[in-house]
Amino acid sequence: MTYSPELLKGTLKTIVLKLLTDNKRMYGYEMTQRVKELTLDKIQITEGALYPTLHALEADGLVKVEIEYIGKRVRKYYSLSPTGKAKAKEKLKELTNFVDTMISLLDLKPKLD
Amino acid sequence: MYCISDQQIDFILADLHRKGIQIEGLQSNLLDHICILIEENLEEDGDFEQFYFTTIKTFYQQELREIEEEALFLLQFQHHLRFSRNQFFLLLFTIFIGPFIAGDLLWLINSVDSNGWNLPFEIWGATVVYSLFPLLILLVLFLTPERQDPLIPKKSTILLGIKPFIKIIPARA
Numbered sequence: 001m002t003y004s005p006e007l008l009k010g011t012l013k014t015i016v017l018k019l020l021t022d023n024k025r026m027y028g029y030e031m032t033q034r035v036k037e038l039t040l041d042k043i044q045i046t047e048g049a050l051y052p053t054l055h056a057l058e059a060d061g062l063v064k065v066e067i068e069y070i071g072k073r074v075r076k077y078y079s080l081s082p083t084g085k086a087k088a089k090e091k092l093k094e095l096t097n098f099v100d101t102m103i104s105l106l107d108l109k110p111k112l113d
Numbered sequence: 114m115y116c117i118s119d120q121q122i123d124f125i126l127a128d129l130h131r132k133g134i135q136i137e138g139l140q141s142n143l144l145d146h147i148c149i150l151i152e153e154n155l156e157e158d159g160d161f162e163q164f165y166f167t168t169i170k171t172f173y174q175q176e177l178r179e180i181e182e183e184a185l186f187l188l189q190f191q192h193h194l195r196f197s198r199n200q201f202f203l204l205l206f207t208i209f210i211g212p213f214i215a216g217d218l219l220w221l222i223n224s225v226d227s228n229g230w231n232l233p234f235e236i237w238g239a240t241v242v243y244s245l246f247p248l249l250i251l252l253v254l255f256l257t258p259e260r261q262d263p264l265i266p267k268k269s270t271i272l273l274g275i276k277p278f279i280k281i282i283p284a285r286a
Contacts, residue, residue: 028142029149047172051142052184058138059188065138072119073148074141 002044012045012053014095017080017088020063025079028054054078062087115155117148125165133178143180193274201271202254206247214244
């Protein structure tokens with residue numbers, strides 16, 4: 001089962017910031033694969049959602065970009081800026097609170113397995 | 114593993130450009146992503162163009178330029194408040210008519226204290242008319258056919274903020 005894009009839309013920025021918190025630097029394709037791997041294919045980040053988000057994070061100064069040439073093409077590696085590190089903590093805390101609220105709102109119990 | 118040539122990279126770049134991806138950073142990201150997919154999934158003697166056109170179609174719903182539009186949208190309107198059409202009208206009525214109705218009702222209640230419920234018809238009449246006025250406008254707005262509502266089309270999104278103060282984004286077909 002994969003989750004609907006609507007469900008993921010509001011969390012993508014947090015996912016990217018968290019990935020960059022845990023990994024020193026990453027490029028777009030690597031992020032999509034890492035998310036697939038960590039969620040056992042349940043979350044598949046689309047290119048159409050990921051790259052606009054990375055572009056916005058870069059413009060906001062939350063991520064830094066290093067460029068590497070692979071033959072004729074360019075690979076953009078993203079890493080967190082100092083502002084981005086603080087933002088990542090803030091977004092993660094917000095999302096954790098949100099999930100806790102949803103669990104209590106929907107009366108869900110954590111699944112133990 | 115397939116090895117992409119410089120000519121094929123130029124081909125992909127030209128196609129991205131033709132399909133509406135103008136921002137250089139986005140072009141680089143998409144090019145690299147596509148190249149990796151091709152290198153990892155296409156057989157050495159595979160058909161490059163066919164694989165490319167099949168892959169690129171999975172990147173968008175209707176057109177590739179959606180990706181660039183989304184990037185520009187996130188940049189330009191990230192500090193704007195986003196409302197659905199219903200929320201926007203609710204906000205308008207709350208701001209412009211709400212205080213008037215609240216004031217009118219308070220005045221009515223105060224009048225009841227001094228005169229009892231035996232109030233002149235004008236007071237009841239005005240209250241009823243002004244209270245129902247927003248409802249009437251809402252009925253007109255929501256029952257108007259699509260073609261006669263070009264300003265704020267149904268299912269559109271309204272953004273409020275600074276520069277621009279208001280932006281109306283019609284729903285995608």
